[in-house]
Amino acid sequence: MAWQGENFGYAIKAVAKAVEPGRPALVHGDRVVSWGEFDAMTDAIAAGLVARGLKPGDVAGQMLRNTPEYMLAYFGCAKAGVTPVNVNYHYKDRELVDIFARFGLKALFANREYSEAGARAMPEGALAPFVAEPGDAGWEALCASEIGPDFAVCDDRDCMFFMATGGTTGMPKAVMWPFGAAWEALGIASWSPSPLVPPEIATSLEEHAAIAARQVPGHPESQAPFMPLCPLMHGTAQYSAVNHLLKGGTLVTLPMESFDADLAIDTIRDRQVRALVIVGDAHAMPLLKALDARADAAEAIASLRLVGSSGALFSLLHKERLVELNPELVVSDVLGSSESGGTALRVTTKDGTLGGGDFIAVPDRGMTLFDENLEEIPMGTEGVGIVARSGPLPLGYLGEDEKNAQTFPVIGGKRYLMTGDRARWNPDGTLDFIGRDNMCINTGGEKVFPEEVETVLQAHPGVKDVRVVSLPDPRFGRKVVAVVQPEGSEEGLEPLLDAEARAGLASYKIPRLYVFTQRSLRLNNGKPDYKAAQAIADEAEAG
Numbered sequence: 001m002a003w004q005g006e007n008f009g010y011a012i013k014a015v016a017k018a019v020e021p022g023r024p025a026l027v028h029g030d031r032v033v034s035w036g037e038f039d040a041m042t043d044a045i046a047a048g049l050v051a052r053g054l055k056p057g058d059v060a061g062q063m064l065r066n067t068p069e070y071m072l073a074y075f076g077c078a079k080a081g082v083t084p085v086n087v088n089y090h091y092k093d094r095e096l097v098d099i100f101a102r103f104g105l106k107a108l109f110a111n112r113e114y115s116e117a118g119a120r121a122m123p124e125g126a127l128a129p130f131v132a133e134p135g136d137a138g139w140e141a142l143c144a145s146e147i148g149p150d151f152a153v154c155d156d157r158d159c160m161f162f163m164a165t166g167g168t169t170g171m172p173k174a175v176m177w178p179f180g181a182a183w184e185a186l187g188i189a190s191w192s193p194s195p196l197v198p199p200e201i202a203t204s205l206e207e208h209a210a211i212a213a214r215q216v217p218g219h220p221e222s223q224a225p226f227m228p229l230c231p232l233m234h235g236t237a238q239y240s241a242v243n244h245l246l247k248g249g250t251l252v253t254l255p256m257e258s259f260d261a262d263l264a265i266d267t268i269r270d271r272q273v274r275a276l277v278i279v280g281d282a283h284a285m286p287l288l289k290a291l292d293a294r295a296d297a298a299e300a301i302a303s304l305r306l307v308g309s310s311g312a313l314f315s316l317l318h319k320e321r322l323v324e325l326n327p328e329l330v331v332s333d334v335l336g337s338s339e340s341g342g343t344a345l346r347v348t349t350k351d352g353t354l355g356g357g358d359f360i361a362v363p364d365r366g367m368t369l370f371d372e373n374l375e376e377i378p379m380g381t382e383g384v385g386i387v388a389r390s391g392p393l394p395l396g397y398l399g400e401d402e403k404n405a406q407t408f409p410v411i412g413g414k415r416y417l418m419t420g421d422r423a424r425w426n427p428d429g430t431l432d433f434i435g436r437d438n439m440c441i442n443t444g445g446e447k448v449f450p451e452e453v454e455t456v457l458q459a460h461p462g463v464k465d466v467r468v469v470s471l472p473d474p475r476f477g478r479k480v481v482a483v484v485q486p487e488g489s490e491e492g493l494e495p496l497l498d499a500e501a502r503a504g505l506a507s508y509k510i511p512r513l514y515v516f517t518q519r520s521l522r523l524n525n526g527k528p529d530y531k532a533a534q535a536i537a538d539e540a541e542a543g
Helices: 008-018 035-051 068-080 092-102 110-120 137-143 179-185 203-212 237-243 261-270 280-294 317-327 403-405 452-460 492-503 532-542
Strands: 023-027 029-034 060-062 081-084 105-110 159-163 173-178 226-228 251-253 277-280 305-311 332-338 342-351 367-368 385-389 417-425 431-436 441-443 446-448 465-471 477-485 515-518
Touching: 008 035, 008 068, 008 179, 008 203, 008 237, 008 317, 023 035, 029 035, 029 068, 035 068, 035 137, 035 367, 060 068, 060 092, 060 110, 068 081, 068 159, 068 237, 092 110, 092 277, 105 110, 105 179, 159 179, 159 237, 159 417, 173 179, 173 251, 179 532, 226 237, 237 251, 237 277, 237 305, 261 280, 261 317, 280 305, 280 317, 280 477, 305 477, 317 332, 332 417, 342 385, 367 417, 385 465, 403 417, 441 465, 441 477, 446 452, 452 465, 452 477, 452 492, 477 492, 492 515, 515 532
Parallel strands: 023 251, 060 081, 060 105, 081 159, 226 251, 226 277, 277 305, 305 332, 477 515
Antiparallel strands: 023 029, 159 173, 332 342, 367 385, 385 417, 417 431, 441 446, 465 477
């Protein structure tokens, strides 16, 4: 039987034993955590969680910025069999109480600035939040926990991590990924410096660890050091970072609260970063603006060999400009989701974009298209369909039976993920991507669901009805727009609604534009009329 991967905690232990202990595992500004230290600290965290009563299957949240503590907490949980789950640190009390209860949190790792909000939202009987920062007494004690003779790193590949996401069908939810399935779906045993190079496939954990030992940072076949510019609390960065560490790499994170393009460029230069992950134009535009203002632009990013992006618009113009500055660069634009990992990709190099600019299916992911009747649209056949994939998949969404049946249907005896993306086949077998199949608004890689924003705004007495749509934005792809039918006069209403939104929603969900109308925002059957709302928003933008 072919090797099907491992529990992430068990695998990271094997990798740590194979690589030289002094190799950098985590780099954050001037701070460096070696692989030897990383292994010892995650062992101690795991033992400490067990000593505090947590057991396999219990859930621990991570409400953390991009710091070494994120991966220390993640792999500490994995080694204990505890289920790590990302928590968006933008969330307010109302949102935290909801997801903490639904996810069943028993523990939380948080930066100090978020720990009080996290503590207020924790379910009864849970541990007090760990303030996961250097110098905090509770965190330091956890990282120095005694490892007793009975402690063993969890080796159960059916243990899980959760990926909190808006999902393809509604409000925020937890995607349940068994480690074994995620190992295969994310291609962790596949070793290649770029999508253009045929991969070496490890067939056992021993072989995997041996490759990790061989590929030191800076090795021609290595992607290390690797740096995510997007938050580890989102799938784009987290999947890439976890994959990278499971290959014995060096993860570089930036000590900043908001994106600083010059700091990112300086770090690429100083740490000789080879691979970067971003969220499309949201990062590419400020990076290129900063590079254009520097005399050392080409030299500063000369070490880069791969820039990957997922989750947002990434303009060809910006890809080509990056490659112009560094002709050795491969730019990979991935079509994927928290439920699937990468499904298809576009690759741009100095020689142009493969597939004429359209998406190419990722091999061995069982990708296909289905029509509205769940009939497969074969390659070479005309028609727009929903992008689907089979192969290793998550168990589904936690506690969401109805949505699971819709999103993970069994067709012809095979279980599929309906990604929510729409596309058509091109004659050459590439995919012509049409767009998202639902009302989810993607703004700079963040998912905003109209229903949630509408619920908050609708609570204001000055609102008769409201629909939330979006309009194009040059940097973030789309911006959130509230189309409001006021109850009476609209005078003075906008600042009140803005205050209402800021009190109850994460910052990226707040409407950037309010449009007031006396037209009905509902169909004759009483259902929301998003088409009419979008038309009103378009008119306001145009005129």
